[in-house]
Structure formats: structure tokens, C-alpha cells
Amino acid sequence: MKYxxxxxxxxxxxxxxxxxxxxAFMGEYYAFTEGIRKSGHYVAxxxxxxxxxxxxxxVRNGKMSTTDxxxxxxxxxxxxxxxxxxxxxxxAIQVASKIPSARLGSVEVRPIMVxxxx
Amino acid sequence: xxxxxxxxAGVRETVDAVYRTDSRRVLATLIRLLxxxxxxxxxxHDAFTxxxxxxxxxxxxxxxxxxxxxxxxxxxxxGMRRRARFDASLVELARRLDADTGDxxxxxxxxxxxxxxRLIFTCCHPALPPDAQIALTLREACGLxxxxxxxAFLTGPSxxxxxxxxxxxxxxxxxxxxxxxxxxxxxxRLDSVLHVVYLVFNEGYSASSGASLTRHDLSxxxxxxxxxxxxxxxxxxxxxxxxxxxxxxxxxxxxxxPTGELIxxxxxxxxxxxxxxxxxxxxxxxxxLSSRRFGPYTLQAAIAAVHAEAPDAAxxxxxxxxxxxxxxxxxxxxxxxxxxRAAAVAMRDGxxxxxxxxxxILARGDLADYFPVHSARADLCRRLGRxxxxxASYERxxxxxxxxxxxxxxxxxxxxxxx
Numbered sequence: 001m002k003y004x005x006x007x008x009x010x011x012x013x014x015x016x017x018x019x020x021x022x023x024a025f026m027g028e029y030y031a032f033t034e035g036i037r038k039s040g041h042y043v044a045x046x047x048x049x050x051x052x053x054x055x056x057x058x059v060r061n062g063k064m065s066t067t068d069x070x071x072x073x074x075x076x077x078x079x080x081x082x083x084x085x086x087x088x089x090x091x092a093i094q095v096a097s098k099i100p101s102a103r104l105g106s107v108e109v110r111p112i113m114v115x116x117x118x
Numbered sequence: 119x120x121x122x123x124x125x126x127a128g129v130r131e132t133v134d135a136v137y138r139t140d141s142r143r144v145l146a147t148l149i150r151l152l153x154x155x156x157x158x159x160x161x162x163h164d165a166f167t168x169x170x171x172x173x174x175x176x177x178x179x180x181x182x183x184x185x186x187x188x189x190x191x192x193x194x195x196x197g198m199r200r201r202a203r204f205d206a207s208l209v210e211l212a213r214r215l216d217a218d219t220g221d222x223x224x225x226x227x228x229x230x231x232x233x234x235x236r237l238i239f240t241c242c243h244p245a246l247p248p249d250a251q252i253a254l255t256l257r258e259a260c261g262l263x264x265x266x267x268x269x270a271f272l273t274g275p276s277x278x279x280x281x282x283x284x285x286x287x288x289x290x291x292x293x294x295x296x297x298x299x300x301x302x303x304x305x306x307r308l309d310s311v312l313h314v315v316y317l318v319f320n321e322g323y324s325a326s327s328g329a330s331l332t333r334h335d336l337s338x339x340x341x342x343x344x345x346x347x348x349x350x351x352x353x354x355x356x357x358x359x360x361x362x363x364x365x366x367x368x369x370x371x372x373x374x375x376p377t378g379e380l381i382x383x384x385x386x387x388x389x390x391x392x393x394x395x396x397x398x399x400x401x402x403x404x405x406x407l408s409s410r411r412f413g414p415y416t417l418q419a420a421i422a423a424v425h426a427e428a429p430d431a432a433x434x435x436x437x438x439x440x441x442x443x444x445x446x447x448x449x450x451x452x453x454x455x456x457x458x459r460a461a462a463v464a465m466r467d468g469x470x471x472x473x474x475x476x477x478x479i480l481a482r483g484d485l486a487d488y489f490p491v492h493s494a495r496a497d498l499c500r501r502l503g504r505x506x507x508x509x510a511s512y513e514r515x516x517x518x519x520x521x522x523x524x525x526x527x528x529x530x531x532x533x534x535x536x537x
Binding site for chain 1: 207292294299303
């Protein structure tokens with residue numbers, strides 16, 4: 001099955017890191033990504049720009065409106081994702097628990113919906 | 119009644135008996151073979167319906183469980199093939215299920231025992247909400263009906279049914295595997311299973327009024343689960359939890375008066391305690407302790423065993439109980455453990471020593487809304503002759519409990535205070 005691991009971090013916490021701390025953190029991410037490439041779990045993964053770059057788009061009654069910022073203000077913000085291939089939820093949880101941000105923020109694991117192909 | 123009819127009635131009794139003892143095992147295996155809870159439940163139902171038809175005619179099979187599993191599986195695949203005429207996606211599924219499971223005659227006792235563990239671990243998967251874990255365990259692993267579970271938890275049957283439907287949907291859609299966890303995950307996952315079992319037990323044990331009979335059954339179900347787990351996975355904490363439940367259950371009859379009044383441990387008629395359960399529980403405590411890998415359940419069971427083996431409250435080995443609470447407070451620190459330790463210290467060193475500890479807990483702001491802390495405090499004040507303080511604490515406790523026997527107990531104590 002495919003699972004999307006949504007990575008939530010506190011931007012403030014990450015912003016408050018010193019250069020060496022943040023280098024070490026990024027180093028962990030490179031090592032993690034390398035690890036799941038080797039294990040065959042990796043499908044895709046990206047980091048997102050901070051939330052001040054976000055725009056929320058809605059269309060109501062045919063009229064589009066755009067607003068600044070993310071859909072909901074929360075303590076932790078969506079900061080990136082991995083799309084992984086995993087045997088089952090237990091396997092996906094194992095992978096997610098090794099994402100460096102699992103220790104600082106949280107990781108939401110969501111199965112990818114499969115539509116019946118007609 | 120003719121001979122055939124008599125034989126038929128006998129077989130029906132056999133079917134009923136097999137249902138009671140084996141329906142959960144058959145279900146557990148069918149879930150593995152069919153990969154779906156709902157499909158397996160339907161197959162289980164079809165298999166027993168077939169048994170009622172076939173066994174009187176053909177005789178009871180040598181291995182009824184194996185017969186039920188292979189009949190259930192066959193019916194499920196057959197049903198899928200019939201439905202496949204309308205839903206093409208089922209053709210492939212039916213073909214795969216048929217090929218997958220090989221020879222149904224190959225009956226492997228070990229993998230079948232594992233199926234019951236798989237079922238429990240899946241029902242108690244931490245990705246499911248806690249109340250759904252409980253409901254699903256009682257429904258699937260214990261075989262209680264939705265109505266029975268709803269009654270026991272004082273919820274509407276439709277709420278409960280929905281909780282179970284959602285949990286099954288999550289198992290299917292999120293890909294929760296039907297597995298006993300790997301060795302590395304076992305301690306965490308086992309914690310979550312034991313937690314569910316103990317919650318079920320307490321739900322039954324703490325309810326001693328109103329619909330007490332049906333709720334009491336929950337304790338019995340929890341003990342049955344505990345026995346099953348300690349047979350299949352005899353980890354020290356599994357054994358410790360079973361011991362704890364047996365030792366509590368042993369005192370069950372002495373906890374309330376015939377009119378439903380709550381009787382505290384010290385005042386209980388110990389001749390009502392069930393000696394066989396105490397002996398069994400105490401032996402299990404010994405076993406768990408000797409493993410040197412025990413945890414909070416075993417320690418609580420050890421404390422319960424010291425109480426259970428004392429002829430009366432005064433001759434209880436309070437020093438040993440305080441010592442066990444010290445270890446428990448390190449293994450699993452919590453204000454409730456501290457409160458219980460304080461009550462034991464009061465018995466060992468006198469009410470003032472206990473009161474000092476309880477006031478320290480309250481001063482930290484812990485347990486302010488927990489009625490037993492105020493009830494215990496009131497009791498110690500009463501014994502110290504501090505009537506006004508005792509009264510205030512009993513009243514505080516009364517304001518915090520909803521359970522009728524507890525209320526009556528507190529009101530009685532309040533009434534007994536001299537003015």
C-alpha cells in the first residue's frame with residue numbers, strides 16, 4: 001500500500017535552531033531519505049516553504065477568492081511529506097517513527113486511496 | 119419423541135456447545151483466511167447454519183472447528199463468485215482467496231492459536247480510538263452482541279454499532295495488518311492490549327448498582343481474555359494482570375452488602391472471599407515476580423495478594439504493602455499510586471503520617487477532583503478526631519461521585535460523625 005506521511009513541525013522551533021543544530025537536523029533528514037530509498041519504501045518526498053508563503057484558494061458560487069496563509073492556524077504546520085510504499089500500517093508507522101521530525105513535531109500517516117479502475 | 123428427533127436434539131446441543139467454546143477461534147481463523155472482518159462474520163454465521171443442517175444427517179465431524187473453518191471459507195468464496203456476476207472486481211478476489219490458502223485440510227494448531235492473538239492485537243491496535251478498541255475486542259474476541267456491549271457501557275446500541283463499523287473500516291482502509299506484532303514492538307503493543315483488558319475488567323468491577331448483573335459480566339469477560347492471553351503469550355505482565363483481576367474478583371462478593379452498600383476493604387467479611395481465586399492469583403503473582411521482568415500489573419497484584427492473605431485488616435503486613443507501593447511508584451509514577459501508598463502508610467505509622475502525605479498530594483494540585491482522595495482524607499481526619507475537617511472532606515467527596523453505592527457509603531460515614 002502507499003501511505004503519505006505528512007510532517008508537522010513548529011516553524012518557530014525550527015527557526016530558533018542554531019546553524020549547527022539545523023545542519024545536524026538536515027543531516028538526519030538526508031540520512032533518513034537515503035535509508036528509505038535503499039529499503040524500497042521511498043516513492044517521493046518534498047519539504048515545503050514556510051507557511052507565510054501559503055495561499056488558500058476557494059471557489060464559491062463560481063467566484064474565486066484567495067486568502068493569505070494556510071487553511072487553519074495551528075501550533076504545528078505542515079512542513080513536508082514523504083510518499084512511501086509500505087506492506088501495511090505497522091510497516092508505515094515504523095518508517096514514520098524514524099522521520100526526524102517525529103521527535104520534534106508529529107507525523108500523520110494516511111493511506112492513499114485506490115480507485116477501482118474500470 | 120422418536121429416536122431420530124432425540125438424536126437431532128442432541129446434535130443441536132452439540133452445535134450450541136461448539137458455538138460457545140469455539141466460535142471465536144473459528145472467527146479468528148476466518149478473518150485471517152478471508153482478510154476481512156465482515157466477510158468472516160458472515161462466513162461464521164453460514165458455517166454454523168450449515169452445521170445445524172448437516173451434522174444431524176452426517177454426524178458430528180471429528181474436528182468440528184476445522185470443519186467450520188473450511189465450510190465458512192467455502193461459503194464465503196462461493197458467495198463471492200455468485201455476487202461476481204454483478205460485480206466483476208470480486209472475480210479476481212474470489213480466485214485469489216481460493217488459491218491463497220492452499221489445502222484447508224492442513225490444520226495447523228499453532229497457526230490457529232496465533233489467530234486468536236492476531237484477533238486481539240488487531241482489535242487493540244493503537245491506531246484505533248480507545249473506546250473502539252474496547253468495543254471491537256468485546257464484539258469480535260469475546261463474542262458479545264452489540265446490544266450487550268451497549269448496555270454494559272450505558273450507550274445507545276446505534277452509537278456503539280457505528281463505533282464498531284468505523285473501527286472495521288479503519289482496519290480495512292488504513293491497512294492495519296492481521297498480525298501478532300514483531301518482537302521489537304511487542305512490549306508497547308502488549309501494553310495497549312492489557313490496558314483494554316483491564317479497562318473492561320474495571321468497567322464491570324466498579325459497577326455495583328443498577329444494571330450490576332450485566333455489567334458484572336464484563337469482569338468475567340476480562341478474566342476470560344486474561345486467561346486466554348496468559349495461555350497464548352505468558353509474558354510476566356500478562357500473568358500479573360490475570361493475577362490482579364482474580365484477586366480483585368475474589369473479594370467481589372464481600373464488597374457490597376445485600377442492600378448494595380459499599381464495604382471498604384478493612385470492614386469486609388473475609389469469609390466471603392473466594393479462596394480458590396486467591397490461591398490461583400497468589401500463585402500467578404509468584405510466577406510473574408520470579409521472572410524479574412515484571413511491571414505495574416504484577417506489583418498491583420502482589421499488593422492485592424498481601425491483602426488477600428491477611429486474616430484481617432489489623433494483621434495485614436502493611437510494611438510490605440508500603441514497600442511494594444514504593445517499587446510501584448518508581449515503575450509507574452502517578453498521584454493515584456501515591457494516594458494508595460499514603461493510605462498504607464497511615465495503616466503502618468498512624469493516621470497523621472498518612473494525612474501529611476495526602477495533603478502534600480493535594481497541595482501540588484493533583485487529584486483535586488478525584489473523590490477517593492477526599493474520602494480517604496475525611497477518614498483519616500475522623501480517626502484523628504478532627505471532625506470539622508472530616509465533614510468538609512466527606513462533603514467534597516460526595517460532590518464528586520455519581521455512583522450510588524459510593525454516595526450511600528459517604529452519606530453513612532457523614533451521618534456517623536459526632537457533632
